[in-house]
Amino acid sequence: MDPQNTELPISSLRIGLFTDTYAPQVNGVSVSLQMISEGLKKRGHQVTIFAPKFPGYKDDEPNVMRLPSLKYLNNPPIYVAVLGTPRSTWKLTRENFDVLHAHSPLSVGLLAYLTASTKRLPLIYTYHTSITDYTHYVKFIGGTRLLNRAAVWFSKASTDLGDQIVVPSPKFYRLLLAQKVKQPITVIPNGIDLSMFKTVKAPGVLRKRLGLDADAPILLTVGRMDPEKRLEFIVEAFDLIADRVPNAHLVFAGDGGSRKSVAEKANATRAKDRIHFLGMVNRADLPDILHDANVFLSASTTEVHPISVIEAIASGLPFVAVQDEAFEGMLDDGQNGYAVPLDVKKYADTLASLLPDRERLKRFGQRSLELSEKYSIEAQVKSLEKLYMEAILQNWRGNFFKRMIPQNINRIPTRINRVLRMEIGKILPNRKKK
Numbered sequence: 001m002d003p004q005n006t007e008l009p010i011s012s013l014r015i016g017l018f019t020d021t022y023a024p025q026v027n028g029v030s031v032s033l034q035m036i037s038e039g040l041k042k043r044g045h046q047v048t049i050f051a052p053k054f055p056g057y058k059d060d061e062p063n064v065m066r067l068p069s070l071k072y073l074n075n076p077p078i079y080v081a082v083l084g085t086p087r088s089t090w091k092l093t094r095e096n097f098d099v100l101h102a103h104s105p106l107s108v109g110l111l112a113y114l115t116a117s118t119k120r121l122p123l124i125y126t127y128h129t130s131i132t133d134y135t136h137y138v139k140f141i142g143g144t145r146l147l148n149r150a151a152v153w154f155s156k157a158s159t160d161l162g163d164q165i166v167v168p169s170p171k172f173y174r175l176l177l178a179q180k181v182k183q184p185i186t187v188i189p190n191g192i193d194l195s196m197f198k199t200v201k202a203p204g205v206l207r208k209r210l211g212l213d214a215d216a217p218i219l220l221t222v223g224r225m226d227p228e229k230r231l232e233f234i235v236e237a238f239d240l241i242a243d244r245v246p247n248a249h250l251v252f253a254g255d256g257g258s259r260k261s262v263a264e265k266a267n268a269t270r271a272k273d274r275i276h277f278l279g280m281v282n283r284a285d286l287p288d289i290l291h292d293a294n295v296f297l298s299a300s301t302t303e304v305h306p307i308s309v310i311e312a313i314a315s316g317l318p319f320v321a322v323q324d325e326a327f328e329g330m331l332d333d334g335q336n337g338y339a340v341p342l343d344v345k346k347y348a349d350t351l352a353s354l355l356p357d358r359e360r361l362k363r364f365g366q367r368s369l370e371l372s373e374k375y376s377i378e379a380q381v382k383s384l385e386k387l388y389m390e391a392i393l394q395n396w397r398g399n400f401f402k403r404m405i406p407q408n409i410n411r412i413p414t415r416i417n418r419v420l421r422m423e424i425g426k427i428l429p430n431r432k433k434k
Contacts, residue, residue, distance in 0.1 A: 039381035125162030168305035191380030225256035
């Protein structure tokens with residue numbers, strides 16, 4: 001199903017977004033949700049976000065409802081919502097919504113399902129993360145064969161709780177088909193504010209910070225520093241080209257559980273003085289960092305549809321990655337970068353060949369800009385709101401005879417009344433007016 005072909009009149013909707021990860025955590029899901037929420041509100045919708053409470057953090061947004069939580073991990077700090085009798089959970093049952101949208105399958109996602117079932121509301125579920133790729137985070141039994149099998153079962157079971165499933169990339173569409181997910185699946189790519197990454201506020205700020213010349217090539221990665229990102233692989237590849245491109249520098253922007261091990265790996269290389277760790281970067285400063293770089297790097301094979309890559313190509317950066325389906329549409333092999341096998345020598349050779357070639361870097365950067373144009377937050381929000389309306393209509397259609405809509409249509413919220421009358425006319429074309 002393609003929501004872009006669903007031309008329905010959209011009015012103000014009351015939308016509940018449910019997530020197990022949100023600000024101040026910085027990751028793809030958290031950043032994506034903030035942009036989706038703002039985009040929906042700009043289009044006149046009422047949005048409430050439900051997320052675990054993060055001690056010591058106060059939301060700037062008035063539409064965020066925090067659920068009581070317990071700390072699960074220390075580095076990075078992760079809090080899991082505790083459901084049951086808290087006042088905020090009770091308040092949720094009294095809220096009025098038109099549609100609920102879950103962005104994670106854990107405790108807050110379960111709350112979304114229970115609320116949707118109780119209040120007979122349509123539930124959208126976005127499959128952001130391949131659960132089977134993250135079993136190593138489970139304490140005590142993480143990574144075992146038994147847990148991996150359980151993860152596959154949980155992935156399918158939790159996904160099928162939604163009425164409509166959203167995936168950000170064709171990679172996950174194929175994954176869910178392989179898992180035999182029964183519910184309808186729609187591909188809606190992640191989007192960003194493209195204009196934010198086309199301009200620079202402080203040109204040269206990264207080079208000034210690191211004391212680098214204007215012609216020193218900068219290889220950049222941005223994002224969580226966790227094991228599945230394979231950042232040590234990137235350090236190894238950089239070490240292999242240290243002598244071949246003697247003025248090149250490698251920069252890591254981000255933080256996480258693997259930062260210490262990656263730093264130790266870097267310190268053991270010949271090029272340790274040319275490997276830099278920026279830590280967490282304020283999102284508002286990210287465009288300046290990206291525009292100072294020459295090539296964006298990735299060695300992960302667990303990505304879905306990474307926002308960091310969209311931001312990089314929207315900044316006009318060539319992109320070199322380990323082969324992975326997640327980059328479909330973002331990486332045009334040989335045109336804006338290269339998809340390289342998971343072989344550190346081949347990865348290093350690719351970088352050593354690309355970095356001195358200024359004409360190729362310029363051509364690749366232009367192609368990256370062209371590819372980024374399809375990933376706007378405006379396009380993502382429009383696709384989502386059309387899917388929301390379709391789910392609302394489907395929810396009412398599914399209970400058509402039970403609810404006897406023709407007799408009770410005036411009870412339906414005015415924002416969808418007109419659309420429902422139109423749909424009923426299609427179902428009962430010969431029904432005469434009294």
